[in-house]
Amino acid sequence: MENNxxxxxxKQIAILEAATDLFAEKGYAGTSTSEIATxxxxxxGTIFKHFKSKKGLLMxxxxxxxxxxxxxxxxxxxxxxxxxxFEYIQDFIRAxxxxxxxxxxxxxxxxxxxxxxxxxxxxxxxxxxxxxxxxIFDKLREIVxxxxxxxxxxxxxxxxxxxxxATSILSYIVARYVFLPEINWDEEEIETERIIQILExxxxxxxxxx
Numbered sequence: 001m002e003n004n005x006x007x008x009x010x011k012q013i014a015i016l017e018a019a020t021d022l023f024a025e026k027g028y029a030g031t032s033t034s035e036i037a038t039x040x041x042x043x044x045g046t047i048f049k050h051f052k053s054k055k056g057l058l059m060x061x062x063x064x065x066x067x068x069x070x071x072x073x074x075x076x077x078x079x080x081x082x083x084x085x086f087e088y089i090q091d092f093i094r095a096x097x098x099x100x101x102x103x104x105x106x107x108x109x110x111x112x113x114x115x116x117x118x119x120x121x122x123x124x125x126x127x128x129x130x131x132x133x134x135x136i137f138d139k140l141r142e143i144v145x146x147x148x149x150x151x152x153x154x155x156x157x158x159x160x161x162x163x164x165x166a167t168s169i170l171s172y173i174v175a176r177y178v179f180l181p182e183i184n185w186d187e188e189e190i191e192t193e194r195i196i197q198i199l200e201x202x203x204x205x206x207x208x209x210x
Contacts, residue, residue: 012050014040019057024109027116028058055121062113062124082139089147089204090196097169097192104177115178137162154203161203168195 008016018039022031033054037044051057081099086092104111118124137159144158153161172195176185185191196204 011040011042011046015042015047015050015057016061019061020109020113023058023061023117024112028054028113028120033057058113058117058121059123062117063127078136079139082136082143089152090200092143092147093165093169093196093199094192096165097173097195100169100173101177101188104173108177112178115174152204156203164203165199168199 015036018036019031022036022039031054033047034044036057037047040047047054047057051060078099081092081095084095086095114124114128118128140162141158144153144161147153148155148158172191176191
């Protein structure tokens with residue numbers, strides 16, 4: 001397959017790498033173009049020549065990452081869990097937590113940028129949903145229906161259940177590995193069981209699981 005994309009220069013690569021490191025460390029708003037230029041060892045004007053603005057640089061860092069790297073990796077990684085059949089919804093949730101934890105640990109800098117910046121940049125959110133969300137959500141809806149039919153999930157709208165489970169899992173993982181890694185967390189198995197206990201008080205039927 002022929003690659004028609006323009007080849008990046010050494011300066012462009014240096015700028016993108018410096019921006020990735022600084023955006024992950026300090027956030028988009030807390031990073032100046034002069035800091036990026038210093039880290040990349042280029043003149044500040046070179047950034048504007050190639051990327052027009054700091055926002056243009058952010059999109060240049062994140063958009064290709066989502067299209068070529070993050071979206072396929074998330075889908076492939078999630079499918080390892082989604083394509084398995086677990087007898088109990090609790091075991092499915094445990095597998096999802098372990099899967100997301102490993103993924104975040106392997107890809108922390110880029111994911112820090114996404115977590116920090118998506119709430120403030122609607123265009124990033126749209127791209128994330130476009131490249132990552134739609135077909136994953138379709139598969140999750142099938143899984144929710146499967147466990148509802150088995151009597152293990154409450155009779156709620158599938159999207160409500162997906163949002164509830166996803167929020168519980170992601171809020172724990174992002175807090176632990178992105179925002180508050182320095183605090184004393186309990187062992188991962190204990191934290192995982194607490195999440196399941198919280199979900200059991202709401203969407204998981206009491207008579208399901210072991």
